[in-house]
Amino acid sequence: MKLTIQARKSFNNFTLSADVALSGERIGIFGPSGGGKSTLVRLIAGLETPESGEICLDGDVLFSRSRRINLPPEKRRIAIVFQDARLFPHLNVHSNLLYGCKRCVKKGEAGIDFARLVTTLQLEELLERGVENLSGGQKQRVALGRAILANPRLLLMDEPLSALDDTLRFQIIPYLRSVSEEFGIPYLFISHSLLEMRLMTDQAMAVEGGKVSAPQAIEALARSRVVWDRSDYVNLLKLRDGEAGDGLYAYPFGAGRIYLWEGGAGEVLFELAAREIMLLRGKPEAISARNLLPCTIVDIFDQQNRIGVELDYGGARLIATVVRQAAAELQLKVGETVYAVIKASAFRRIY
Amino acid sequence: MGLSSSDIEAIWLTIRLASVVTLILLLVGTPIAWWLARTPSRCKGMIGAVVALPLVLPPSVLGFYLLLAMGPHGPVGQLTRSLGVEALPFTFWGLVLASVFYSLPFMIQPLQNAFEAIGDRPLEAAATLGASPLDAFFTVAVPLARPGFLTASILTFAHTVGEFGVVLMIGGNIPGVTRVASVQIYDHVEAMEYASAHRLSAIMLIFSFLVLLALYAKRPSGRRD
Numbered sequence: 053m054k055l056t057i058q059a060r061k062s063f064n065n066f067t068l069s070a071d072v073a074l075s076g077e078r079i080g081i082f083g084p085s086g087g088g089k090s091t092l093v094r095l096i097a098g099l100e101t102p103e104s105g106e107i108c109l110d111g112d113v114l115f116s117r118s119r120r121i122n123l124p125p126e127k128r129r130i131a132i133v134f135q136d137a138r139l140f141p142h143l144n145v146h147s148n149l150l151y152g153c154k155r156c157v158k159k160g161e162a163g164i165d166f167a168r169l170v171t172t173l174q175l176e177e178l179l180e181r182g183v184e185n186l187s188g189g190q191k192q193r194v195a196l197g198r199a200i201l202a203n204p205r206l207l208l209m210d211e212p213l214s215a216l217d218d219t220l221r222f223q224i225i226p227y228l229r230s231v232s233e234e235f236g237i238p239y240l241f242i243s244h245s246l247l248e249m250r251l252m253t254d255q256a257m258a259v260e261g262g263k264v265s266a267p268q269a270i271e272a273l274a275r276s277r278v279v280w281d282r283s284d285y286v287n288l289l290k291l292r293d294g295e296a297g298d299g300l301y302a303y304p305f306g307a308g309r310i311y312l313w314e315g316g317a318g319e320v321l322f323e324l325a326a327r328e329i330m331l332l333r334g335k336p337e338a339i340s341a342r343n344l345l346p347c348t349i350v351d352i353f354d355q356q357n358r359i360g361v362e363l364d365y366g367g368a369r370l371i372a373t374v375v376r377q378a379a380a381e382l383q384l385k386v387g388e389t390v391y392a393v394i395k396a397s398a399f400r401r402i403y
Numbered sequence: 404m405g406l407s408s409s410d411i412e413a414i415w416l417t418i419r420l421a422s423v424v425t426l427i428l429l430l431v432g433t434p435i436a437w438w439l440a441r442t443p444s445r446c447k448g449m450i451g452a453v454v455a456l457p458l459v460l461p462p463s464v465l466g467f468y469l470l471l472a473m474g475p476h477g478p479v480g481q482l483t484r485s486l487g488v489e490a491l492p493f494t495f496w497g498l499v500l501a502s503v504f505y506s507l508p509f510m511i512q513p514l515q516n517a518f519e520a521i522g523d524r525p526l527e528a529a530a531t532l533g534a535s536p537l538d539a540f541f542t543v544a545v546p547l548a549r550p551g552f553l554t555a556s557i558l559t560f561a562h563t564v565g566e567f568g569v570v571l572m573i574g575g576n577i578p579g580v581t582r583v584a585s586v587q588i589y590d591h592v593e594a595m596e597y598a599s600a601h602r603l604s605a606i607m608l609i610f611s612f613l614v615l616l617a618l619y620a621k622r623p624s625g626r627r628d
Contacts (some may be wrong), residue, residue, distance in 0.1 A: 097531055098530075099527050099530070099531075124530070124535075125527070125530040125531050126530050126531075126532075126533050126534055126535050126538075128531075129533070130531065131531050131532060132527075132528070132531045134524075134528065136524070138524050138525060138527070138528040140525060140528070140529075140543060140547075141547065142543075142546040142547055142549075151529070151532050151534075151542075152531075152532030152533055155532060155533030155534055155538070156532065156533040198532065199531075199532070202531075202532050202533060
């Protein structure tokens, strides 16, 4: 998917200006609330008209002030999953799902396999129900299904998870990703959560104060520790084949194993805050923390008032953050070996 | 019930008039209400005020102006004459036209409120799913505004049934043509036929009460979140 946006849009005391070229299948729009993310989405979908500029999707002009082109939203084939789901209350789940499909997929065109989508989103049981009494997570799954069935050229997900609680949020993420991959529909994912961004996208552009920056790799964005997101860098660890024993779970990781309080069957995702990793110069005699990993330093970078240290442990990467003073005392250098100390309780399970 | 044939004729005429007016106003009022609910235009306030005028204007004033307009020298009168149609005053269709104006706010205001309550959100969702504005209007806005349509139709019907002043100004009192129930009651009273007036009045009272009961009993279930 290739999308170029050169556009300006002003409201009372806010101006959004964008000049970016996007190329990829899973792209994030990341930034604080009120920074212009939703406006950008509405310009792309055609729900707002820019004052000037040009918007093109895969070579087709959606909007051009100079050429007097402005495709209405219903002709753009860009579907949106809204934050508030926006299901039609007078239709049941089945009719909601088919609303866009009837209008966007021409007769004879292949379109999306309804049965397969319903199975993927686990909506079989809900089809005949009204939408008013569905839970938040169910509503978003129906909204996602409805958007996918319209077989759009591009799917915009505008903070689709922010109305949901944490548990539900991370249950939905695999659906969002797998559905778009399975049916080959590229998406723009909008969120103010860096964690969601990292789980959903490969690259993201930051939108803040009406300014849209060029997209960068999501990992780089996470490391640069953007100003509005005060949280520390978080390591995301996808682990599998855990074994329980002695009240801990052991997972294969890098050159050895790591020990955690929690665990589960199949693939499990954990987060580990970078500041929870302690760095030692020499090997201690004995230590209460369950994880003592000899690592090689592969990168040292600035993280505002702290230092980020990227560690390699037999191919597995971790990032630790330390204050400047500690970094100076430890005399950290790329290529040297340090011991990373991590308590078994420091890992937090996401799903 | 002891109704005379002229009473029954008057009731039947009233029902016919109210039904025709409600149907016409559904067709004419819906687009106006939709426009009023969604336009950013500055004319909105002006048009809204004009639509609301019959709420406060004495029926005789409205009737007087309509009579002038429909008369041989009025714009409507000249139009009907050029079309070769008989003059509208003192005819059933003259009453219909007058009642459409008289009951306009009772159709438009509930509809406008219903459309405003729907807001942009469901319509934007429909647009991104490929629905043209007209398609979204019929498949999303109209079904969602159903309670509003019901309220507006009932109010319009009931209000047309209850009109008196405008009918007298435009239609006079021609049996079977313009003598509706309210005028018939007036006639009974004028002729000191109090028993007949009672019977017809009681029917009107019960009818009005039932209409309002239906309307208010409907309210809670008509609300959406």
